[in-house]
Amino acid sequence: MIALYLCVAIIVLMIAYAGVEATLRVFAYIDIMLRWQWVRLRMYFMKKRLEKDLMVYKNGEWKSFNEVKTNDRK
Secondary structure, three states, rough: HHHHHHHHHHHHHHHHOOOOOHHHHHHHHHHHHHHHHHHHHHHHHHHHHHHHOOOOOOOOOOEOHHHHHHHHOO
16 A cells, blocks of 8 residues: 555656656656567567578588578588
8 A cells, every 4th residue: 555655656746846748758758668678579589489480401400591591602
């Protein structure tokens, strides 16, 4: 219960100090940052899945797509 009162007090003090508009901007910024972190997390897992999917079986061992591509040029 104390945490709720503390959060309400912080929000009221933010509004009193900076105004409603600036306080809403802070919350919008926090929202955007949280969404961006979610996108970065999803991109990380997409990267890992893509690396796994691009593995190529050649000469009896697993090699990445880039290793196979550079070895074929030689």
